[in-house]
Amino acid sequence: MRAFGADPSGRRDSAGVVKEAVRHAKEVRGPVRIVFPRGTYQLYPEQAELRELYVSNTVGPDEAYKDTRIGILLEDMADVTVDGDGSHLQFHGLMTSFAAIRSRNVEVRNFSFDYTTPKVVDTAVSDAGVADGRAYRILTLPVGSRFAVGDRRVTWLGETSPATGQPYWSGVDGMQYTQIHDPVAQRTWRANNPLFDNVAAMTDLAYRKLRIDYHTQTAPTDHGLVYQMRQTTRDTPSALLWESRDVTVRGLKARYLHGFGFVGQLSENITIDGNEFRTDPASGRTTAGFADFVQMSGVKGTVEITRNVFDGAHDDAINIHGTYLEVSGRPAPNTLTLEYRHHETAGFPYVDGATVVVAAGGAIATRPPLRRSAD
Incomplete structure (x- = not known):
């Protein structure tokens, strides 16, 4: 190198x-x-x-x-x-x-x-309570995290591409999937995300801190927990x-x-x-x-x-x-059409020289085995 x-x-x-x-x-x-x-x-x-x-x-x-x-x-x-x-x-x-x-x-x-x-946003509840009759949380983000606040919503932003000037990815509020981590008990579990329910106001406090105020007067009980949020596309x-x-x-x-x-x-x-x-x-x-x-x-x-x-x-x-793979057709006496059934799996040859079945469920499309894209 x-x-x-x-x-x-x-x-x-x-x-x-x-x-x-x-x-x-x-x-x-x-x-x-x-x-x-x-x-x-x-x-x-x-x-x-x-x-x-x-x-x-x-x-x-x-x-x-x-x-x-x-x-x-x-x-x-x-x-x-x-x-x-x-x-x-x-x-x-x-x-x-x-x-x-x-x-x-x-x-x-x-x-x-x-x-x-990273495309997983780890946000810690660094403070929570009730002020002026409204519950609130203060979220603290790790170094490298980027976000923009507007209309009581937060948009998480990936790093800006030096080529396009645009973020490599973005997501809104809790995105599609959440795990909750307790750093004291060293436990992690999958659960619903309450951070963005009944939001009354949202404020960027700078220094990677975000304040969320709620319509409810019930104090949150998750001080110290970390919400790990992401989209689901691999x-x-x-x-x-x-x-x-x-x-x-x-x-x-x-x-x-x-x-x-x-x-x-x-x-x-x-x-x-x-x-x-x-x-x-x-x-x-x-x-x-x-x-x-x-x-x-x-x-x-x-x-x-x-x-x-x-x-x-x-x-x-x-x-x-x-x-x-499921046998989904027999177009000739010595030929079978096979179909990948898992929705996240398709496109690679199952055996050497086989037709590649690209579709996963529903209609079937075929193409020869793929090697490389043009540079």
Whole structure:
């Protein structure tokens, strides 16, 4: 990475440099090690690799999300190691951190990574009570959180893209899904979100604080709790091991997994060892995973998941499953039409050379297996 001009000071975007360095490494004969000399590296999506991906338990047949930006893409490679040398990779926007696609003998190791403005909003009730006959809450947000207040509503904003000047994402009030975290009792549960019911007024207090006044006179009882709020669309895997074999992920500190988790899909022999899946304590956040941490989908051989720390997911820590298809037609005596039934699963070939069934439920559309989008 140093040879190609990646910036370990963390001042410049290194995504384009990483893309070119990995493409060069692909042409190197024999085992190759891609090294990030110790430092901090910024990776924005605009210059990162772009691929059309269909991944289990994500967005199914919705083509609005078919193109994925990938920070580190190992594609059709063999005998390759990505060594972070203790570095930190800071991701921006909505992107997959790394992927191994149709590759073998791969190791990804020894770095931490995080996202600047996660798509899960963690807001703590830092004060609550009754004033002037109205109940109120004061919400405190972690560093990196952005929002705008108007007409008794709050709009949560993703980081602003340097290319478009627009936020990478946005959401309103409690969005679609909430978990509640008690940092004292160390408990987290799924529940309805009362923060935005019967709102009388909403005030931006600055310094990442938001005051909400209510029509009710009953004092809230949730002082100290953290509301973890998000939308439900899993727009991309956080990391993807696709049609690859003998892959090891070791010594990573995954501070936030955007979109989904580490997905192994139609791959063989995967080791996930000695990693931390949890937030950086200094971040003030409590959510480390938008959904699952580790998901193995249709993987064969041996899967070893050892010596990891899992803390702060919005779904399973580990999920291992197959993919089942329904016979929905027989267009010829020797031909069957198969349909994915899970609404978040579609588009990838179930067996080599098979027709890809893109639809999940309802009408069926077909297309040949997909490889890559144009750069």
